Structures are given as C-alpha cells and as structure tokens.
Amino acid sequence: MDKIPKKTIQRLIIYRKILNSLIYEGVTNIYSRKLAKMAGCSPEQVRRDLMVIGYSGSPVHGYNVSELEYSIGYLLDQPMGVRLAVVGLGDLGYALLNYCYWQYPNLSTLAAFDENAENRNKVSDICPAYGIDKIKEIVRKESIDLAILTVSSENVQQYADILIESGIKAILNYTPIHIDMPQNVYVEDLDLMLAVDKSAYFAGENDK
Amino acid sequence: MDKIPKKTIQRLIIYRKILNSLIYEGVTNIYSRKLAKMAGCSPEQVRRDLMVIGYSGSPVHGYNVSELEYSIGYLLDQPMGVRLAVVGLGDLGYALLNYCYWQYPNLSTLAAFDENAENRNKVSDICPAYGIDKIKEIVRKESIDLAILTVSSENVQQYADILIESGIKAILNYTPIHIDMPQNVYVEDLDLMLAVDKSAYFAGENDK
DNA sequence: CTTTGTGAATTCGTTCACAGCA
DNA sequence: TGCTGTGAACGAATTCACAAAG
Numbered sequence: 001m002d003k004i005p006k007k008t009i010q011r012l013i014i015y016r017k018i019l020n021s022l023i024y025e026g027v028t029n030i031y032s033r034k035l036a037k038m039a040g041c042s043p044e045q046v047r048r049d050l051m052v053i054g055y056s057g058s059p060v061h062g063y064n065v066s067e068l069e070y071s072i073g074y075l076l077d078q079p080m081g082v083r084l085a086v087v088g089l090g091d092l093g094y095a096l097l098n099y100c101y102w103q104y105p106n107l108s109t110l111a112a113f114d115e116n117a118e119n120r121n122k123v124s125d126i127c128p129a130y131g132i133d134k135i136k137e138i139v140r141k142e143s144i145d146l147a148i149l150t151v152s153s154e155n156v157q158q159y160a161d162i163l164i165e166s167g168i169k170a171i172l173n174y175t176p177i178h179i180d181m182p183q184n185v186y187v188e189d190l191d192l193m194l195a196v197d198k199s200a201y202f203a204g205e206n207d208k
Numbered sequence: 209m210d211k212i213p214k215k216t217i218q219r220l221i222i223y224r225k226i227l228n229s230l231i232y233e234g235v236t237n238i239y240s241r242k243l244a245k246m247a248g249c250s251p252e253q254v255r256r257d258l259m260v261i262g263y264s265g266s267p268v269h270g271y272n273v274s275e276l277e278y279s280i281g282y283l284l285d286q287p288m289g290v291r292l293a294v295v296g297l298g299d300l301g302y303a304l305l306n307y308c309y310w311q312y313p314n315l316s317t318l319a320a321f322d323e324n325a326e327n328r329n330k331v332s333d334i335c336p337a338y339g340i341d342k343i344k345e346i347v348r349k350e351s352i353d354l355a356i357l358t359v360s361s362e363n364v365q366q367y368a369d370i371l372i373e374s375g376i377k378a379i380l381n382y383t384p385i386h387i388d389m390p391q392n393v394y395v396e397d398l399d400l401m402l403a404v405d406k407s408a409y410f411a412g413e414n415d416k
Numbered sequence: 417c418t419t420t421g422t423g424a425a426t427t428c429g430t431t432c433a434c435a436g437c438a
Numbered sequence: 439t440g441c442t443g444t445g446a447a448c449g450a451a452t453t454c455a456c457a458a459a460g
Binding site: 006009010013014017037038039040076078082084091092095096099100103104106107145146148169170171172176178180186188189190192193194195196197198199200201202203204205 | 214217218221222225245246247248284286288290292299300303304307308311312314315353354356377378379380384386388394396397398400401402403404405406407408409410411412413
C-alpha cells in the first residue's frame, strides 16, 4: 500500500470520531453527504478518502457505520499500540497526560519527565515520573514511540535532540518554537496561540 | 490588494514571532535561508510570502529584521484592535483568557461567559463574566469580533448559532465538534486531541 | 560567490462530471 | 431517482531555475 496523504489521515481521524458518536447514538448507516457535513468537508472528499482504505458503501444505504469505523481503525491504529511519554508537567502537560491516559486505550502512558519534583508528584498515580536527566535512559528502556513536549520555551531544541538520540519516532510539540528534525522523525508543531493570531486576523479581514 | 492565502497568513504570523525574538536578541539582519530554517519551511517559500507584503530585502544583507517585523505587523494587525470574548471558563478557557489578556496588546478582552458562578469569579479581576443567557446582549453591546469557544462538547452548535446571531466575525473553536457556518464568519476548528491521534499514527508509520 | 525576486514547471489536493447500480 | 466510485479537469501551493545585483 502506498503512502496516504497527511490530509487524508487527518480527515479519517475526524470521520472516525464522528462514526463513534453515531454508533453511540445507535445510527447504523450514513451517506457521504451527511458525514461530510458533520466533518466540515465535501461529499466527494469523503468518498475519495474512503477509497484509500478500500471500504465500499452501497448506493442504496450509504456506508455501514460500524463496519466503516472498524476499517478506519484498522488502518489508523498501530496493532501493538503506541508507547507514550510526556515531557514537561505544567498545566498543559498534566492535562494532556491525564487525557491520554484515560481516553486513549491504544496509547500506553509509560513515563513523564519534569525537573520539578512537585510536578512529578502530581502524576504518581498514573505513571512513573523522572527528572529531565533520565530521559535518554528511560525512553530507550521503555522503547517510547511518541513524546508530548510541553516544556516552557527555553531549550526546546535541546530536549528534542535528546529525544531523537534516544530513538523516538514522533514528537508532538506544544511549544511555540519550531524544532528541526531528521527525515525519519515525525514532528507536529502545535502552537496553541497561533490560532489566536490567525482568528484575530480573519475576524477583521471580512470587513473590507 | 487581493486576498492573501490562508497558508501565507499563517506563515507570516510565524515569521513575525521569530523576528520579534530576533529583535530581542539584538539581531539586525536575516537571510531567507535562516528564517526558513527557524520557521520550518523553504527559503523560496519565505521569499514568496514576503512578496505579498511588498517588503524587499537586499541581496547583500538579506532582510532588516525590525523593518520586516513592522511590515508584517502592518498587514496582520487590525488598526482598531480586535474585541474578544471567551465562552466557557474551564481550565482551558481560563488559561486562554489569561494568556490573551496579558500577551496580546492588540486584543481587548471584554467579556467571559460560563454557566457556573464559581468559574465566573475566577476571572473577575480580568474582565466582567456573565451567564450563558447574556451572550447575545453583551456580544452586541460590546461589538465583540472574536469568540474563543471552550465549552464542554454538548450543544456546541447551539452556542455557535447564538454567537453568529449576535454578529460575531470569527470563532476559535477548541471543541472537538465541527461547527457549521455561514460564509462570512471565520471558524477555526482546533481539536487539541486530533494532533495526538495524528502523531500516534505517524509514530508507527515509519516502521513499515 | 551568495542572495533576492520571480516567471515557469511541477506537485498536490479538490471538485466536476458521469458511469454503474439498486 | 437517489447514491457510490472514479477518471478527468481544475486550482492552489510549492519548488525549480535563473536573471539581477553587489
């Protein structure tokens, strides 16, 4: 199977979430038109995206909700799960750690890191927490795949470098600083405040 | 001036932030190559983006950092500022409200809404806080441009509809539910957890 | 040489338009 | 007549490639 575009993956994740809530509501079938409306894209786009996972609907009943959810999950989920560590336990790091631990059965939350011992204590009922100097050792030993980075702006690249040396596969960077990466490591920059600037711009733009 | 692509706006915001930190460090000139590296894109892209704002650099010294920052700001900032309200004062809403209030001189944080009186009290030193039923009245009276939506999943579309009726120009939607919009309102869907799913997928993808 | 500015080419993503099906 | 699946057309965004300048 050849590589699936990032945009498609992102929408598949959205469809899946919608399908899960439909399952919860007891809906059994859905048309591309409806799914598109709920996801915020066009029906053609939905059908295109579903082509790549090879699941076919019926022109009469549309798509079977639970079968489709299963097919998307089969594509998206790593069969062995994903091994997660959180680096930085401020408010955001703490919230994300909790959320991942409770809401993502496919993620194993295996370690947290913070230089502050008080912060480390807050998470002791969820996973072991270590000082920053232990990152390389633990990430290697636990073969962590994914790190969530929420340290406070300074030395971001340094933390990233340590994670890369330790063999991390992906970094979710909640820091406002872009990190430079070798090809084979996936980085998602996710500056929360960027969206504020953008919205502020577009709030004014429509006036003309 | 014709319409600038969204992607370009987003990158200009990133460049600007970088330029500001360069100003702080006392750097006076920068080449597209360096700026691109810091922003995580290609030098050609930087030059293209800067074309749209009409600022020219010199082949010898590159771009003047503070002049360029000024030019970008001139394009991005609404001269009259942007009037902001926060709807939903959970942990995230509270954090964003504070951050916007202290870090964004161009945003006026004018109102907050939450159905819970305790949550409302937390922000009393920053801006007036009202019950949900007051949204329409206050948004109209204060001519709010931008709303940050962080309510808890249920009835998201309902809140959005009220905001739209009240004449809002843009909504920053931190809820995991997509909201359906008329053309002339800008909506930025920003599901924080989407990035977790995406990174988890790409953490495994590189194995092959 | 190195770097900017920019047409031209290319790649990527979306939408159109229609065949095939019950 | 609805709908799905998909080749073809289109449009947007990125990269290539090179002239101009010190």
